[in-house]
Amino acid sequence: MKSFSVLLLLILVSAVLAQLFLPWWSVVPLCLGLAAWRSTSIGGAFLAGLLGAGLSWWLPAVWLNTHGAGLLATRVATLIPLGGNTGLLVLVSGLLLGLAGGLAALSGALFRWAFAPRPAAPAKA
Secondary structure, eight states: OHHHHHHHHHHHHHHHHHHHHSOGGGHHHHHHHHHHHHOSOHHHHHHHHHHHHHHHHHHHHHHHHHTTOHHHHHHHHHHTTTTTOHHHHHHHHHHHHHHHHHHHHHHHHHHHHHHSOOOOOOOOO
16 A cells, blocks of 8 residues: 555656646656556556546646636636536546546556566476
8 A cells, every 4th residue: 555655646746746847748658657667556556647647637727727717717618518617627637637647557567567577487397
């Protein structure tokens, strides 16, 4: 459980910092690299990537939506067939980034698993 929490925190903090200066998709190689470096289980890596990337998008989006950027979000939600519902826009966009981060972290964990040293098979006499 400790390894999952560390990976989740690493992804969350680094994704928030990366999104300040880089495009949204920079979270994908970040999740891949961090999961390849720190993950111990495949399912835990996916969940950490999903939650870390999703929360790194949801938390600022909710804050911006409630503190003055609601007009722009309403216009974007009107362009997409969401009926102007800004809450649904935040939910859908965070879910999409969370899935992208989760799949990237899953790929990183599988990459680590594929190249991990295997114990030697016992010799048959």
